[in-house]
Amino acid sequence: METIDDVGEFGLIARVQARLPLTSPDTPVPAGDDAALLNAPDGRLAVSTDLLLEGNHFRRDWSSPRDIGHKAAAQNFSDIVAMGGVPTSLLLSMVLPGDLPVAWVEEFAEGVAGECAGLGAIVAGGDMVRGELITISVTVLGTLEGRAPVLRSGARPGDTVAVAGRLGWSAAGLELLLSGEKTGVEAGDGAEQASGGAAQAGPSGSVGSVAVPAEAGSAGSVVVPLESGSAARSVARPGAGPAESAAPQPADYLSAHRRPSPPYAAGPQAARAGATAMLDVSDGLLADLTHLAVASGVAVDVDSALAVTAPGPRLDLVLTGGEDHALVATFAPGAGLPEGWRPIGTVHEGSAAVTVDGKAWDGAVGWSHFGHSE
Numbered sequence: 001m002e003t004i005d006d007v008g009e010f011g012l013i014a015r016v017q018a019r020l021p022l023t024s025p026d027t028p029v030p031a032g033d034d035a036a037l038l039n040a041p042d043g044r045l046a047v048s049t050d051l052l053l054e055g056n057h058f059r060r061d062w063s064s065p066r067d068i069g070h071k072a073a074a075q076n077f078s079d080i081v082a083m084g085g086v087p088t089s090l091l092l093s094m095v096l097p098g099d100l101p102v103a104w105v106e107e108f109a110e111g112v113a114g115e116c117a118g119l120g121a122i123v124a125g126g127d128m129v130r131g132e133l134i135t136i137s138v139t140v141l142g143t144l145e146g147r148a149p150v151l152r153s154g155a156r157p158g159d160t161v162a163v164a165g166r167l168g169w170s171a172a173g174l175e176l177l178l179s180g181e182k183t184g185v186e187a188g189d190g191a192e193q194a195s196g197g198a199a200q201a202g203p204s205g206s207v208g209s210v211a212v213p214a215e216a217g218s219a220g221s222v223v224v225p226l227e228s229g230s231a232a233r234s235v236a237r238p239g240a241g242p243a244e245s246a247a248p249q250p251a252d253y254l255s256a257h258r259r260p261s262p263p264y265a266a267g268p269q270a271a272r273a274g275a276t277a278m279l280d281v282s283d284g285l286l287a288d289l290t291h292l293a294v295a296s297g298v299a300v301d302v303d304s305a306l307a308v309t310a311p312g313p314r315l316d317l318v319l320t321g322g323e324d325h326a327l328v329a330t331f332a333p334g335a336g337l338p339e340g341w342r343p344i345g346t347v348h349e350g351s352a353a354v355t356v357d358g359k360a361w362d363g364a365v366g367w368s369h370f371g372h373s374e
């Protein structure tokens, strides 16, 4: 098996670049020189960055390299969309073990390319360094197309809180993978096993701290035992939610965890519709709404009956599960919600706090990398 030590740094860059979209009309100088040169169509650039660490954000025995490529790009694109913008390019840096098969990195690059394709985004450069754990750093750039950014700080009392995209699906998939881990049940559902082997590496303490409150299981549980080898059923992509009436299967939750489907079009749509505040749900709805409540100086109440879609994940997963990259936004009363958005709560005057059905949530509100889960 050909490893990346066999082809060397520049051989690997060539193999990866061959699979990436590198040029666009807004790329006067593509990757390959000391720096790329990009046009900023409306004179501003939206910029954001996120790291993915093996063992912490993904596992090679849980996800294919293609899935991980899709996820690394998607979780970054989602931050641009959550400002009301459109992603245009990304920078892709990787720490890679020398004995990793070249095929793993090529497939990962194809995943990144696949996620870029839907948006017409390009890869403007990156870096590669040897290290023990696969670490992926993505920096994304985007355009607001002349619009004002939708910040976390604009929510006002009386606004409606609305969501586009899925809540709790990725967390339901993670729960299945973790339970398979505990019971020894085979977690594979057709995701191509990484040709790099099934090495589970990295800090696992964070895995144990995933937000699954003790009362999990109370509200209309749909999570069913993992069936080994169940066929992966692909579920409709963005805007998923109320329209998805067929009961999601375990394989659907696993796919949602491995390859999130952020509702990309919904961000610019919300901006055009005058959303007062917006952010993406990476850590958990209650955790991320708390950021919005703090930034806006308001109280937010979530109506659990509206947040949960039946059939779908349990209430605790909907409220505290991260990584689906749904969008949450606030809209002035009477503004009307754009297509694909559904109401889940209201903004009130009060201290920067989030309640569920008028009461404080008793348990973790989402994922946190440091300390205890939030």
Ligand SMILES: Nc1ncnc2c1ncn2[C@@H]1O[C@H](COP(=O)(O)OP(=O)(O)O)[C@@H](O)[C@H]1O
Pocket: 049, 050, 079, 282, 283
């Ligand atoms: N090392 C850092 N240096 C400067 N800013 C940072 C650093 N880490 C995080 N931030 C900023 O803090 C804010 C919150 O980070 P994070 O919770 O990771 O946001 P998100 O969920 O949108 O990825 C972001 O604006 C991010 O850019």
Ligand SMILES: Cc1ncc(C[n+]2csc(CCOP(=O)(O)OP(=O)(O)O)c2C)c(N)n1
Pocket: 050, 051, 055, 056, 057, 058, 059, 075, 174, 206, 207, 210, 282, 283, 321, 322, 323, 367, 369
């Ligand atoms: C192996 C593994 N364990 C646990 C998780 C769960 N998990 C890891 S990071 C995270 C939250 C989102 O990641 P973060 O780096 O906080 O993204 P950001 O908020 O910066 O966008 C979650 C729920 C996972 N995806 N994979």
Ligand SMILES: [Mg+2]
Pocket: 049, 050
């Ligand atoms: Mg971040």
